[in-house]
Amino acid sequence: MRLPLMLFAVVSTLLSSATGERLLMSSSLNACQQDSSFKASLFNVVYTPSNNTANVQMVATSSIEGKVVFDLAISAYGYQFLRQTLNPCEMNLPGLCPMVAGKIPFGFTLNVGEEASRQIPGIAYNIPDLDAKVKVFVNLTSTGESVACVEADISNGKTVDLFGVKWATAIIAGLALISSAVVNGLGNPNAAAHVAANSLALFGYFQAQAILGLTGVSLPPIVQAWAMDFQWSMGIIRVEFMQTLFTWYQRATGGTPAAIFDSLTTVSVQVAKRALKRAAPVTESGMNLFTRSLAMMPASIIQPAGKLFKRGNITTGSGSFLVYGIQRVAFRSKIETTNLFMTGLAFFYFFVLFTVLVVIILKTVFDLCAKKGWIGPEKFLEFRNGWLTVLKGILFRIVLIGFPQICILCFWEFTQADSPAEIVLAAVFSAGMIATLTWGACKVIRIARRSIAMHRNPAYILFSDPQTLNKWGFLYIQFRASAYYFIAPVLCYTVIKAMLVSFGQNNGTAQAIGFVLVEAAALIAASFGAPLIVVGTVGVVLFVLNAAFSLILLLMVIISTTVTFFRKNPDARYQIMADDRASFMKSQTQLNTTTELDALAATARGDKTGYKHPLDLDEDNHSSAPGKPVSGGVTQAQDSAVSSIA
Template sequence: MASLLGAPLLLLFYLVALILPTNAENILQSSSLNTCQDNSGFTASLFNVVYSPKDEKAYVNISAISTIEANVLFDVLISIYGYSFFHKVINPCDVNLAGFCPMVSGKLGNPFSLDIDPSATGVIPSIAYQFPDLDAKVRIFINATSGTKAGTSVACIEATVSNGKTVDLLGVKWASAIVTGLALASSAVISGLGHSNAASHVAASALALTSYFQAQAMVGLVGIKLPPVVQSWTQDFQWSMGIINVGFMQDIFTWYQRSTGGTAATIIDTLENVSVEVQKRAAPLIAPAAGLFRRATAMVPRSVLKHASSLAKRGNIQTDYGSYVVYGIQRVAFRAGIETTNLFMTGLIFFYIIMVATALFVAAWKGFCEVAAKARWIKSDTFLEFRNGWLTVLKGILFRITLIGHPPVTILCLWELTQKDSPAEMVLAVFFLLFVNGALGFAAYKVIRIAHRSVSLHRNPAYILFSDPQTLNKWGFLYIQFRASAYYFIIPLLCYTVVKSFFISLAQRAGTVQAIALLIIEAGALITAAVMRPWMDKKMSSFNIAICSVNFVNAIFLLIFTNIFGQPDIVNGVVGVVLWILNAVCTLVLLIMLIASTLIVFFTDNPDGRYKFMADDRTSFMKSQSQLGTTNELDALGATARGEKPGYGSGMDLEDGDNSIAPSSFRQQPHSRSTSFNRTGAPSTAHSTSSNSHHDRPRTSVDPAMPFLSSGANISRNGSPSNVSAGNRSQHNAR
């Protein structure tokens, strides 16, 4: 049997060797021999080949069937990145290929090795040395020259060749994940130390970078044929979608699915016996594969047919010669070493593992701070606001994680509804889809409600949003990255995520539809970002607009990959390399910016001084115990005597009705005389209903450009307008 296949494979590797590097450390490998026409007379369910220039041998493991009995010619075509550089028609009789002059039928299934002539590596394109994820293909048409099918192609086989180098690197995954995680943790520490302005900038940058990582991961989830380098690069960021392979967890997920009435896929477990084609898009290539699948299962027992049919409905198409075809989300799962039926549970469980781990860490940090303060390892007022209101802080952190997990949870839950892995998993998908979107929708509603109340009372949405620590710590994750007048922008952002998730998860079989929809969505996002610029300052606006621009360019590239323009293959190859380089450079620059800004904040005496105060005057409203002077000590004692906790004495109950959405400083209190400042800076005296508590804001000058204050407004020393109308003052006193 080896002699039957040995001749054509020897010819194949003589030709493929032309694109191999001569370096001994380089290898040539292929994991599947795919058919490229219907009714091919030569098919293979398993094809694993590794060629080493050092050994000058090709090691072959194949399981194939030949049904051809005729004189044939080999029409060989070799391409690299879509560029065809070798084309030759070879008569097997001229080169004395045993078993192919004429070609005979038979079954092949024995591993063997082939000797490769060193002269075959004499001509090597330079691109083979420079780029990882080599996009090289060898296609052979077997044309009959005798018999009833003379002059026609009786078989077509194609092997995708790799040089063993890839950009799908564990180091890239760990580096991007660690940098992002440390930046988020650093923002929390910086905020606890009292540098709220610097902390908000670091947190906003880290969140924007995380969203960019998720956008790159979504590129790999589309049901479009992607070049190898694009598949590998997007695989580096699938951790941001919770797609992480842990062996014992996969065993648990498989057990859970089977125990709840599902049928687990076994593609990963059968790789030693079956090849998997991972570069097929849903249409039009899935339809012929499904037809082959139906013809192949005509003689299969009912029990086996039922299992195979369920896999076919989920996208795991099995061809008539035994190999599988995966695409889109299944392709990402396969490359991650995860069974396609375990992908939903993998992403969902990792999302909530992070939430539980974070909650435990925050509780442990609270306990440590209390012990350290009593043992005088730290000052008694260090992290005081966190220690007094840690439950509110914890709620805000969990909401922020929910915001980060919104895209992966929405995509995977919607996708699970199409896969139907098991009844229990479908129930989980519906529950968490509604839970996550409902929680974020409720949080957005609360922010808008509080902002409207602040505008009605103080003509400034920033006042309550930033002056009350409970509001800021619990709901601030939704608006702190935006300017105060754009507090509502979280709603368009959530809608953008949901719409994008719908097309990615529900249009897996329509790659062209996905590409067009994503192009429109990303164009709208870019235009909105460039026109509105809702972020807190110019730096954050530039940061996010750059991300939107790259996402829009990626959407254009996806449309090109669909071949909707009928372009030659070399265009797709070049565009794939450009996409990788563009995103790699952008990722590197953004990571360096985030690392540099975080380190500078930690090693600067006054981190807040690095950033300009926002025009919405939020800093003057923020309460930070570390920024208050010693003159407030008596106020703190008075607050303690009244039973208030320092930093949390505003009395705002966010869960009550509208009547409770004003800080306690504007509830009925004895009138006090306070000094305020008019536009010229001259002191003036005005009645103020605010209590002279430890929550008074630092003195601040008036920004003439502020749109929230009238021309004659005076600013009291707590940062609020002092010329409150009589009607409003009586309304406050009535409360």
Template sequence: MRFSRLSPLAALASLASLVTAEPILQSKSLNTCQENSSFTASLFNVVFTPNNNTANVDIVAVSSVQGSVIFDVMISAYGYQIIRTTVNPCDAGLAGLCPMTAGKIPLNFNLPVGPDAIKQIPGIAYDFPDLDATVKVFINMTDGPEKGQSVACVQADISNGKTVDLIGVKWATAIVAGLALVSSAFISGLGHYNAASHVAANALSLFGFFQAQAMLGMTGIPLPPIVMSWTQDFQWSMGIIRIDFMQDVLTWYQRATGGTPSHLFDSLTNVSVQVEKRALDVAAMGLSLAKRSLAMMPRTITEPMAQVMKHDLLRRSNIQTGSGSFIVFGIQRVAFRAGIETTNLFMTGLAFFCVLVVFVSMCVAAFKGILELLVKQKRLQSDKFIDFRNGWFTVLKGILFRMTLIGFPQMTILCLWEFTQVDSPAEVVLAVFFLVGMIATLGWAAAKVIRIARRSIAMHRNPAYILFSDPQALNKWGFLYVQFRASAYYFILPTLGYLLVKAMFIAFAQRHGIVQAVGFMVVEAAALITASVLRPWMDKSTNSFNIAICAFNFLNSIFLLIFTEVFNQPPLVTGVVGVILWITNAIFALVLLIMLIVTTCLVFFRENPDGRYTYMADDRTSFMKSQTHLTTTTELEALGATARGDKAGGYKPGLDLDDDAESITSDSMRRQAERMGNTNAAAYGKPPGSPADPSMPLFPAEQRSPPRYNNGGNGSSEKFLGTSFQNQSANSYGGNQGPGPFRGNSPNPGRSASPSPWQRGAGYD
């Protein structure tokens, strides 16, 4: 993806080119297709234009064939043979091939194509994107002792210039995902935490789907052309973006730190690069295992240096053929299609991750300054973005943690892959630092969330109590758990493990496509089963959104296994499956984009964005600052401030969640009770620190069982708060007369038979 060469009209121009461009068929590489082939080509570039009935041929070939030959030509599309004919080079007037002589044969000429041959080419061949067509030529001897035998076989992949690898698609997906994340942060700053958490959860899931699409293209599995182009549309989500001056800087850095940059793009005029398309292509070339492991080496390296770097060559993924051309596959295939030297790929992804983190930090700091300036000039109400303005540094920490989570798949793949490449010693050090740092940071944050949730369960019988009542915990650690229901606070750990295992398969199994395909299928199947059974996300719609993504990821893993040709299916099946993958994933991605756009827009146009979403059954909204759905009463306001740990109804800074304090709200509840004149205020400073004294019955004595609540519906918080605490108010001001939720000091013998209302709806009943 080349952002440096884009303009606002780039997307329109890309789409228009599909219609207005002159029809052509072209090939840029020539592959050998039989062992001990006597004819090879290091440079092969053929362009056929049907409008002028000519084909321009530019070839640098090496031949060991001597004598008269005849060409047996076969043309196939998606594995189906459509044309087979023979060509006599003497009749066609091909100089240098009649008769064929041994040695280096440079050819550059225009070859006329007759009308009969043009009529045999179907019109769809000029228009269908990423055409999967191949021309295979057998060179057969017509005289001498090898008369009638095939002495060489070459094949060329044909393209029509149309592709689904479009700049417009890259920009559209990047802008929608980015604006959704920014919108969720803006909505959260306005105090609509419920709506913000839904938008953020869907945006992160969509971004994860884009990264999963990019991972398909990074596998070492041979992919059909249309699949390669489709997955290339999402490589921006992995930081694989080409900017010219950045590539120059990264090449200088690698050379300055003891590395040897590759110069594949500088030598394209002399050598051809073959993008691996089918699993049998490499085996058919008859290369030895040593040649398969040799890396692409700059042609300017001297022989002594080549001997010194022999051990370095064994670790590369590029395959250099005997003719001097190169084969790229897997991660290096992605780099080549993006216009990035393979030795610069790791640093490119790392650089964009660092730039994104710095840019976001500067934007947050600038937004804070702009808000304060507007409030000072009285152009903005002082109560707007009050939480962000008072605790903006904590919010920034949470945003940086979220950026780390978003960049985790990208950096784990690139860092692990760098260990197999060793582009330079300094880059390996950077890979170790970022990989260990990100795993340690996210692992420590996940462990922190689990500690907080367990403390909340031990003290209040509900993990949502502490996780959502404190602004600092929510702003700093909320990125790890807000998208899940409260009882699934731990689910971020399986998510990180899932991403790490996929990264290992991609980075370490580049030469083992079947291993990658089977590994992906097992991992995606486990993810789909886990998501379907546990349904850990916050509500039904979010669960459906993510389970659908898991289902498509599993389906794509099955497609990958088919692409390995482990089933020995006909080539036509492989080509059709590639088209199916593109169509199904394109439709699904479009649906997800539309859903996210509509959801985000509706949030901005509603007077109460929180009211659009069903309040979660874990009663998290009862503990958040945003409680517009509750009845506004003095008692409820006091309860909300007490539960959240607010001081005088405002923001409570300096909350320490790193120690083993009794409760994050114990002191504030005691002070609040003192302000309310409660004579039992001292009880708030003792364990368990819950606002509901466990020695008190929660329901009238004559009521044998608590009222039933609908955990999945609206108003669970309202029913609980509206019954028990209104009765509490009556008892507090009207004396301790009659049954009530906090009546008397004697324990209720039957209370243990029914779950606590703090526990109900949190996933425990």
């Protein structure tokens, strides 16, 4: 990549500002004090500095009667740069001089003075995902009493949430995963292991960024947008016909789909960036959102509620709706909140089916090419001979990659109860994946213990048997051989983190504390930490640091993959691991030759039982003549002891 993907996103937004019209806008108005006498369910304001006008469209409910003045304050990243008092009577604002009680829909164009316009810093029009807000106190002219307080977040229409970045990161991660499989099929397991480790690290980093955006913790606007660039790694991808299908499925299975995008012109939606301590659950099928609303909702004005939130968005006293955490991601992805679970689940399922079809097609094509003489007989020989084992290993890898996604979405579905059928799907998929990976981790530990008992080295069987390596290698190849068991704490870490994200949506403080503890434990155990959950101006720092780190990972994957394909001997590029795994890695053809020689030797010795491969690890018991050593010098008694240990 010539430029960092995310820095390129910033540059593109800065360049677009030179040609596009500069503007500031807001799309929801929130009350900022208890018992506010002025509330708005719809609020749209667009300010254009080219003509110094602000177009206002609002539907407000007011209990204020009489003349008032507006005390206005505008701030960005915590810095207040404009404070002004406005008199609606002097400005001839219709419906506001004097104010009357009732529901008042009105729209008008407000002329902004040159002096006020000059106080707006030019950088406010260029920084993507601007973190700025305007707060207005409504004071009675007669007494000076503050009878209402409203505030709105301001956006300049620029964002780092770009489709180009999503496609680029997805394509690079996908090609890296595919290249590791191709290199392994060409007979270079050491190089394939390194490429796979790099690509999985990149994919895991993308998922960590996506999970950050799914939390209910306070996030600055630029961090929310940054996390949206990686939600594809969690299967959160909007496809129009799939949304229609999921809505039908939910309705057919006893659920009530939300219709949250039907009335965008009548009700605003506030995308919360502040942590919520209390909120009221509302179950409505007619919830409505307004795109690009980035308003915050202080916890003090949200109606108190109970425990875990049932399906539905949170309503405020003004009639607007509030989304945060997982629902915030669904809203920004233009996916109905009741369709989010099925969207992520369906993409995982389709990816599994697609992978199976690709492997079957490749097996057929390679066999045909070898039969016709179009490729050498040794090309992709290991894949052609053991394609079923390879397929099982690939499926296990997919399960491991999709494990965070499925855990979070399934656990969250338990709190939403979109329909009985979806709850069953969540239970089946979550339990199935946890059981599968737990069984795989136990299998690896048993194999390693057997290898230690037989050869005093866990790496011997783990890396010398191609069936074990192809089927279970994804669980341990990224660790040193002596840390073969580390997949178990990794799985526990993933489950705990998923539970924090899914069940802690309504308590950002507890969720943040839980994340700190979990990540601290992971850092101590593996010298690895996840991105910090921060607010304020630190959000810009987080964005820049993560953009740089993404660039490093992307370049590592691209360079290592490219060099691997163009080197004559890719395995020679990588240093031999200190755990001697490379000395145990052999090709399938070498193992077949050794097996034939061992069988011939057994016949010459007159063994009636013949030769049996000692690494048939799908069976717990191996047999040979009493007291006779099998290959590798291990007696039957020793093998029985190993079986009992395993």
